[in-house]
Amino acid sequence: MISAYDRLVAFARELQLVSxxxxxxxxxxxxxxxxxxxxYRAEQMSWFxxxxxxxxxxxxxxxxxxEAEAAGEGEGALDPVVAANLRExxxxxxxxxxxxxxxxxxxxxxRVHAQSAWAGARKDSNFALFAPHLEKLVDLSREHAERWGYxxxxxxxxxxRFERGATTRGxxxxxxxxxxxxxxxxxxxTSRRSFDRGRxxxxxxxxxxxxxxxxxxxxxxxxxxxxxIDTAVHPFCSGIAPYDTRLTTRYxxxxxxxxxxxxxxxxxxxxxxxxxRKDWRGQPVGNAVSLGVHESQSRLWENHVGRSRPFxxxxxxxxxxxxxxxxxxxxxxxxxxxxxxxxxxxxxxADEVTYDLHVLLRFELEQAIFAGDLAIGDIPGEWNRxxxxxxxxxVRNDAEGCLQDIHWSMGIFGYFPTYSxxxxxxxxxxxxxxxxxxxxxxxxxxxxxxxLLGWMRREIHEKGSLLLPGELxxxxxxxxxxxxxxxxxxxxRYLGE
Amino acid sequence: MISAYDRLVAFARELQLVSxxxxxxxxxxxxxxxxxxxxYRAEQMSWFxxxxxxxxxxxxxxxxxxEAEAAGEGEGALDPVVAANLRExxxxxxxxxxxxxxxxxxxxxxRVHAQSAWAGARKDSNFALFAPHLEKLVDLSREHAERWGYxxxxxxxxxxRFERGATTRGxxxxxxxxxxxxxxxxxxxTSRRSFDRGRxxxxxxxxxxxxxxxxxxxxxxxxxxxxxIDTAVHPFCSGIAPYDTRLTTRYxxxxxxxxxxxxxxxxxxxxxxxxxRKDWRGQPVGNAVSLGVHESQSRLWENHVGRSRPFxxxxxxxxxxxxxxxxxxxxxxxxxxxxxxxxxxxxxxADEVTYDLHVLLRFELEQAIFAGDLAIGDIPGEWNRxxxxxxxxxVRNDAEGCLQDIHWSMGIFGYFPTYSxxxxxxxxxxxxxxxxxxxxxxxxxxxxxxxLLGWMRREIHEKGSLLLPGELxxxxxxxxxxxxxxxxxxxxRYLGE
Numbered sequence: 001m002i003s004a005y006d007r008l009v010a011f012a013r014e015l016q017l018v019s020x021x022x023x024x025x026x027x028x029x030x031x032x033x034x035x036x037x038x039x040y041r042a043e044q045m046s047w048f049x050x051x052x053x054x055x056x057x058x059x060x061x062x063x064x065x066x067e068a069e070a071a072g073e074g075e076g077a078l079d080p081v082v083a084a085n086l087r088e089x090x091x092x093x094x095x096x097x098x099x100x101x102x103x104x105x106x107x108x109x110x111r112v113h114a115q116s117a118w119a120g121a122r123k124d125s126n127f128a129l130f131a132p133h134l135e136k137l138v139d140l141s142r143e144h145a146e147r148w149g150y151x152x153x154x155x156x157x158x159x160x161r162f163e164r165g166a167t168t169r170g171x172x173x174x175x176x177x178x179x180x181x182x183x184x185x186x187x188x189x190t191s192r193r194s195f196d197r198g199r200x201x202x203x204x205x206x207x208x209x210x211x212x213x214x215x216x217x218x219x220x221x222x223x224x225x226x227x228x229i230d231t232a233v234h235p236f237c238s239g240i241a242p243y244d245t246r247l248t249t250r251y252x253x254x255x256x257x258x259x260x261x262x263x264x265x266x267x268x269x270x271x272x273x274x275x276x277r278k279d280w281r282g283q284p285v286g287n288a289v290s291l292g293v294h295e296s297q298s299r300l301w302e303n304h305v306g307r308s309r310p311f312x313x314x315x316x317x318x319x320x321x322x323x324x325x326x327x328x329x330x331x332x333x334x335x336x337x338x339x340x341x342x343x344x345x346x347x348x349x350a351d352e353v354t355y356d357l358h359v360l361l362r363f364e365l366e367q368a369i370f371a372g373d374l375a376i377g378d379i380p381g382e383w384n385r386x387x388x389x390x391x392x393x394x395v396r397n398d399a400e401g402c403l404q405d406i407h408w409s410m411g412i413f414g415y416f417p418t419y420s421x422x423x424x425x426x427x428x429x430x431x432x433x434x435x436x437x438x439x440x441x442x443x444x445x446x447x448x449x450x451x452l453l454g455w456m457r458r459e460i461h462e463k464g465s466l467l468l469p470g471e472l473x474x475x476x477x478x479x480x481x482x483x484x485x486x487x488x489x490x491x492x493r494y495l496g497e
Numbered sequence: 498m499i500s501a502y503d504r505l506v507a508f509a510r511e512l513q514l515v516s517x518x519x520x521x522x523x524x525x526x527x528x529x530x531x532x533x534x535x536x537y538r539a540e541q542m543s544w545f546x547x548x549x550x551x552x553x554x555x556x557x558x559x560x561x562x563x564e565a566e567a568a569g570e571g572e573g574a575l576d577p578v579v580a581a582n583l584r585e586x587x588x589x590x591x592x593x594x595x596x597x598x599x600x601x602x603x604x605x606x607x608r609v610h611a612q613s614a615w616a617g618a619r620k621d622s623n624f625a626l627f628a629p630h631l632e633k634l635v636d637l638s639r640e641h642a643e644r645w646g647y648x649x650x651x652x653x654x655x656x657x658r659f660e661r662g663a664t665t666r667g668x669x670x671x672x673x674x675x676x677x678x679x680x681x682x683x684x685x686x687t688s689r690r691s692f693d694r695g696r697x698x699x700x701x702x703x704x705x706x707x708x709x710x711x712x713x714x715x716x717x718x719x720x721x722x723x724x725x726i727d728t729a730v731h732p733f734c735s736g737i738a739p740y741d742t743r744l745t746t747r748y749x750x751x752x753x754x755x756x757x758x759x760x761x762x763x764x765x766x767x768x769x770x771x772x773x774r775k776d777w778r779g780q781p782v783g784n785a786v787s788l789g790v791h792e793s794q795s796r797l798w799e800n801h802v803g804r805s806r807p808f809x810x811x812x813x814x815x816x817x818x819x820x821x822x823x824x825x826x827x828x829x830x831x832x833x834x835x836x837x838x839x840x841x842x843x844x845x846x847a848d849e850v851t852y853d854l855h856v857l858l859r860f861e862l863e864q865a866i867f868a869g870d871l872a873i874g875d876i877p878g879e880w881n882r883x884x885x886x887x888x889x890x891x892v893r894n895d896a897e898g899c900l901q902d903i904h905w906s907m908g909i910f911g912y913f914p915t916y917s918x919x920x921x922x923x924x925x926x927x928x929x930x931x932x933x934x935x936x937x938x939x940x941x942x943x944x945x946x947x948x949l950l951g952w953m954r955r956e957i958h959e960k961g962s963l964l965l966p967g968e969l970x971x972x973x974x975x976x977x978x979x980x981x982x983x984x985x986x987x988x989x990r991y992l993g994e
Contacts, residue, residue, distance in 0.1 A: 017544050020537075021522060028521060036723040037741035040517075040778075047514045226533040244534035281537075 004067035005082065008089060011061065013282030015052060020241050022048035027238040027246055031230045046108075053104070057096050065089050081285050084466045088284030091164070098147045103140065110136045111411050118409030125399035127380045130409070135376045137411040138369060145370075155370040158414030162291045163421065165468040168367060171417050178424065178483035179360050182353070185487065189341035189353045189494035200337060202325040204256040212256065212322045213249065213263040216315060220301060221453045222247075222267045223274055235262035237298075239273030239288070242281060246270075256323060257338060264306040268298035271453065275461025290469035291415070293460065295422020296429055300456070303352050303423075304430045304489070305449060307338045314447035339493060343391045345400040353490055356423060357390055362405070362416040370413070425473055427486035429460070432477035501564035502579065505586060508561070510779030512552060517738050519545035524735040524743055528727045543605075550601070554593050562586050578782050581963045585781030588661070595644045600637065607633045608908050615906030622896035624877045627906070632873045634908040635866060642867075652867040655911030659788045660918065662965040665864060668914050675921065675980035676857055679850075682984065686838035686850045686991035697834060699822040701753040709753065709819045710746065710760040713812060717798060718950045719744075719764045720771055732759035734795075736770030736785070739778060743767075753820060754835060761803040765795035768950065772958025787966035788912070790957065792919020793926055797953070800849050800920075801927045801986070802946060804835045811944035836990060840888045842897040850987055853920060854887055859902070859913040867910070922970055924983035926957070929974035 022045060029041050055061075069086055072078045078086075114133035121130035145157035153168045160166070210229070218224060232248035239245050247270050249262030272288055280286030288294050305311055312331040319334075320327045341351045347358035365383065368374035374382055383402040384395040395401040407415055433455045434441040443451040459476035467475065474480045491497045519542060526538050552558075566583055569575045575583075611630035618627035642654035650665045657663070707726070715721060729745035736742050744767050746759030769785055777783030785791050802808055809828040816831075817824045838848045844855035862880065865871035871879055880899040881892040892898040904912055930952045931938040940948040956973035964972065971977045988994045 014544065017537075017541050021518060021541050021545075024522060024525060025518060028525070032725060034721065034723050034725055034741055036720075037738060040738050040740050044514050044518050047511065048518075223533075224531065226531050228529065228531060241534060241537050243537050244531055 003071065004064040005071065005086075008061075008064050008068060008085070009283060011055075011064070012085075012089070012284070015055060016282035018048065019052055022052070023238055023240045024244075027240060030232045030234075030236065031246075031248060049108075053096060056093070062093060062097065065093055080466055081280075081283075084285040084464075085283050088287075088465055092284070095148060095161075098149075099144060103143060103147075107137075107140050107144070107411060110140060111409075114411065115406070115409045118403065118406070122399050122403040125397040125403065127398040127403060130403065131376050131379075134379075134408055137408070138376065138413070141411060141413050142370065153367075153371070155367055155414060158366075158370065159417065160414075162415050162418050163469060164290060165470050166292070166417070166421070171363070171421075172367075174424070174481070174483060175356075175360055175363060175417065175420055178356060178420065178486065181483055181487040182356060182490070185490045185494055186341070186343070186353055186357065189490070190343055192341070192494065194340050194342075195333065195336040197337065199329065199333065200255070200257070200326070202254075202323065204253050204323055206251045206253060208322040209251055209256050209259050212319060213260055215318060216260065217247075217263055217267045220264075220267060220271070220305065220449050222270055226274055227270055229263060235266050237266040237269035237273065239269070239276075242274055242276045242278050245273040256319070261302055261306060261338070265298045265302040268301035269294055271301070271456070272297040272461050275457045276464055277462055280464055284465055286464045289463075289465045289467070289472055291418035292421030292425055293469050293472065295419055296425030296473075297456065297460070299422050299426035300430055300452075304426060305444075305452075307335075307352065307493075308444065308447075309335050310445050310447045312338075341494060343393060345387075345391075345393065345395065346404055348404075352423075353494060354391075356420045359416050359420040361386055361390060363420075365402075366413050366416065421481070424483055424486050425481050427489045428473065428477050428479075428481045428484075429456070431485040431488070432479075433459075436478070500568065501561040502568065502583075505558075505561050505565060505582070506780060508552075508558065509582075509586070509781070512549060513779035515545065516549055519549070520735055520737045521741075524737060527729045527731075527733065528743075528745060546605075550593065553590070559590060559594065562590055577963055578777075578780075581782040581961075582780050585784075585962060589781070592645060592658075595646075596641060600640060600644075604634075604637050604641070604908060607637060608906075611908065612903070612906045615900065615903070619896050619900040622894040622900065624895045624900060627900065628873050628876075631876075631905055634905070635873065635910070638908060638910050639867065650864075650868070652864055652911060655863075655867065656914065657911075659912050659915050660966055661787060662967050663789070663914070663918070668860070668918075669864075671921070671978070671980060672853075672857055672860060672914065672917055675853060675917065675983065678980055678984040679853060679987070682987045682991055683838070683840070683850055683854065686987070687840055689838070689991070691837050691839075692830065692833040694834065696826065696830065697752070697754070697823070699751075699820065701750050701820055703748045703750060705819040706748055706753050706756050709816060710757055712815060713757065714744075714760055714764045717761075717764060717768070717802065717946050719767055723771055724767055726760060732763050734763040734766035734770065736767070736773075739771055739773045739775050742770040753816070758799055758803060758835070762795045762799040765798035766791055768798070768953070769794040769958050772954045773961055774959055777961055781962055783961045786960075786962045786964070786969055788915035789918030789922055790966050790969065792916055793922030793970075794953065794957070796919050796923035797927055797949075801923060802941075802949075804832075804849065804990075805941065805944075806832050807942050807944045809835075838991060840890060842884075842888075842890065842892065843901055849920075850991060851888075853917045856913050856917040858883055858887060860917075862899075863910050863913065918978070921980055921983045922978050924986045925970065925974050925976075925978045925981075926953070928982040928985070929976075930956075933975070 025041065025044055025048070029038070029045075033041055065086070069090065072082065072086060110133065114130070114137055117133045118130050121127060141158060142154065145154045148157045148160070150156040150160075151167075155168045159168065159171065213229065214224070217229065226243045227245035227247065229247045229249065231250060233250060235247070235249045237245065237247050247263060247266035249259045249266065252258045272294060276288065277286055309331060312334040316326070316329065316331050316334050339352070341353040343354055344350060347355070347362075350358055361383070364386065365374065365379065368382070369376070369379070380398050380402050387393070387395050387401065407413075430452075433452060434444070437451060437455055439451040440455060443449055460472065463472060466472070470480065488497075522538065522541055522545070526535070526542075530538055562583070566587065569579065569583060607630065611627070611634055614630045615627050618624060638655060639651065642651045645654045645657070647654040647657075648664075652665045656665065656668065711721070711726065714726065723740045724742040724744065726744045726746065728747060730747060732744070732746045734742065734744050744760060744763035746756045746763065749755045769791060773785065774783055806828060809831040813823070813826065813828045813831055836849070838850040840851055841847060844852070847855055858880070861883065862871065862876065865879070866873070866876070876899050877895050884890065884892050884898065904910075927949075930949060931941070934948060934952055936948040937952060940946055957969065960969060963969070967977065985994075
């Protein structure tokens with residue numbers, strides 16, 4: 001007889017095949033799809049989400065889960081893989097079925113309109129064009145959160161979609177501490193002498209950048225037999241499967257660092273995807289655990305590796321090979337070039353030091369919106385007031401202010417804090433890894449990151465979703481994530497401490 | 498109340514969305530997929546074919562078709578679109594449901610093993626390794642044909658899968674006539690002085706070839722807003738949707754003609770796909786009508802356009818722009834270079850004159866196999882005997898003989914004749930188009946193919962599957978397809994008549 005649990009495993013594997021197919025269609029849409037194919041592709045994507053939702057929310061799935069849970073309860077200590085799968089299936093099933101179809105459809109429709117309104121509003125820098133759509137998405141998200149439920153604050157329910165186990169209270173504490181510690185570093189870092197970027201001026205042909213990036217990605221462990229790098233307007237990493245992990249970056253023929261850091265960041269995500277256990281593919285336990293942990297991997301390779309001195313000692317000679325006009329520069333020059341800090345308006349262009357200030361602003365505003373303390377119409381004023389107070393810069397228009405990010409137009413609230421969690425986790429894990437295994441620190445000094453990757457594979461990648469994100473970090477690092485390591489890292493890098 | 502016909506239209510549209518998604522996965526597999534992703538992709542493809550088969554063969558679909566047919570019978574003259582859709586749904590449904598699941602599964606499994614055995618056998622040039630697999634596929638195909646039914650010969654049922662309405666008797670007559678008329682042309686053409694290919698020697702960078710090919714493809718009407726050209730080992734055209742038609746070609750940096758003619762051939766397929774009516778997408782009537790008509794479009798652009806004098810009068814200067822070392826050549830040189838005829842062993846490398854002899858050999862052997870006149874073990878001997886008699890060349894091994902094509906290892910029998918139908922239809926349609934519209938001939942002389950494409954759009958592309966292939970050709974050309982025009986075309990080109 002096939003047990004309910006075995007049925008679930010087979011069923012989840014089948015849905016994974018289908019959802020990975022949809023991921024490929026989504027990847028293709030960003031990278032290759034001819035313009036005229038967009039509307040048809042949207043129909044396809046909508047079919048996939050409808051199909052997956054329908055299959056997953058079928059009554060029999062709920063019965064299998066209950067049955068498997070009951071069987072598990074009779075057994076005493078459950079196998080940790082079984083326990084993790086049941087935990088995730090229950091969570092996802094309850095989440096998927098708590099929403100009436102009408103709400104799901106309204107949400108999908110509102111998002112389509114909101115995204116197009118947002119694009120127009122940002123172009124015209126006119127928040128009023130976007131406001132009614134944002135209002136609608138906030139209302140729907142509030143209803144969503146109410147139905148899903150929460151312990152303390154409604155915003156908790158939104159965060160939970162992206163970072164299991166995180167709460168408003170917990171994040172406020174952590175990110176508040178980060179902010180206090182960050183402010184003096186920001187002040188010192190942004191007033192340092194800056195590197196003259198003119199010294200990097202020159203022509204960097206795309207084909208040479210591609211070859212250089214590939215060499216770097218391969219050296220840090222990205223497996224091109226199980227992945228690719230392509231070009232897209234916005235760099236991203238699509239984990240279509242652990243056997244097929246696709247990064248994208250974008251090329252500026254006047255600046256090789258832009259595509260390189262796109263690759264380093266996305267390769268960090270890609271190494272995580274490639275490191276997931278293939279034999280668990282299709283089961284929840286085989287998935288990456290959370291956005292905050294995913295972002296820790298991208299930030300690790302981008303900031304801790306790519307912006308380090310030894311990295312440039314190793315890689316500047318190869319860069320000179322591809323771009324001979326760089327031959328007059330020293331590794332220290334490159335180190336300075338990639339570690340400039342500056343207070344500026346746009347989050348996605350922010351450096352390692354000021355980035356979290358951008359996130360904190362959004363985190364505060366989202367809390368205020370969902371607590372009912374900030375009306376939609378008052379967002380631009382409040383954004384601009386806080387921005388000027390934190391960054392010392394006036395916001396000249398909404399396009400460089402509250403309209404700059406796409407997230408809200410997609411109905412995504414509670415996502416921003418995971419960016420800062422990523423920064424914080426990256427530093428916390430890197431420090432722990434170095435402390436626990438001396439060969440990692442030695443590797444860093446020679447720009448040999450095999451020991452580091454090996455540690456991440458064992459402690460993070462291969463564990464998939466066995467634990468909740470906070471538990472996973474704590475077990476790997478020996479202590480719960482805190483801002484301490486990130487602050488120490490930034491103070492060392494920018495204040496020379 | 499929703500009629501059974503309307504239900505079918507909506508249902509077919511939904512299945513088309515899904516099957517187009519599978520097409521994209523198939524395209525990606527040939528063009529981009531990292532090596533390690535292949536096995537997982539095979540699982541995905543198998544899911545799609547299972548899902549599509551299951552949905553399409555569900556009892557309710559059969560009921561809708563019967564109901565819609567009955568409603569149609571009550572109505573007198575049926576709308577031609579409705580009639581064509583019902584005709585195709587009935588055909589496909591009966592075809593899909595005439596096979597027991599066991600046979601379908603056995604076939605799928607046998608194909609997988611046969612393909613891998615064929616690859617090994619071809620590598621070792623050892624037919625015996627492939628023979629038992631071929632035997633199995635022939636047996637299963639015979640059972641398939643028996644269940645599907647036929648009027649005169651079992652081989653008819655196999656042909657029907659690729660060219661609706663074609664029969665062994667009809668094709669034997671047509672292709673037999675073609676053969677008789679072809680032999681003197683082959684003899685004359687292959688004994689003409691040949692162009693010295695050494696005059697084309699030089700380096701042709703891929704990026705330049707890409708730019709040149711793109712310019713040509715755009716000029717003949719291929720729409721890059723609704724399509725792409727990529728690189729693959731074997732050139733093909735994937736019509737993922739009329740809004741998303743993807744060609745591939747392959748590059749040889751020593752020979753720009755190879756990638757160019759790949760593009761011209763595949764762009765011919767692509768123009769057909771892009772010319773299908775978008776408002777019919779998902780209904781059978783919106784599909785390309787047959788392989789023999791599809792191949793007529795690819796051959797038209799490859800041979801009638803790309804191997805003509807005016808084409809090279811227009812395009813040699815652009816070729817010189819990209820490849821300056823060609824500047825000493827004349828359009829007549831290029832015309833000679835692309836019109837060399839030679840008796841040789843490999844079908845896919847054959848020229849316009851000798852190509853159909855390769856097809857005829859396979860057509861004869863397939864008939865003999867399914868008539869029970871040729872045992873599997875005797876295939877190599879029979880192949881070699883006939884090949885030497887038709888081509889005057891001994892076959893030195895099975896790799897350059899009966900193991901050269903992939904088709905049989907995929908269980909595809911009855912497909913080869915559609916290649917010759919394509920050649921024949923191309924000439925027949927081109928001659929009719931020129932006769933019926935003087936601007937087409939004039940356009941040919943200036944290498945302006947807009948009038949030609951306009952005619953094909955109206956007479957072939959936009960008609961989708963409204964008629965059966967033979968009817969469509971006859972209506973467009975004013976007479977049924979016959980070898981006459983192809984022979985006249987070849988006699989003119991090679992014998993200067």
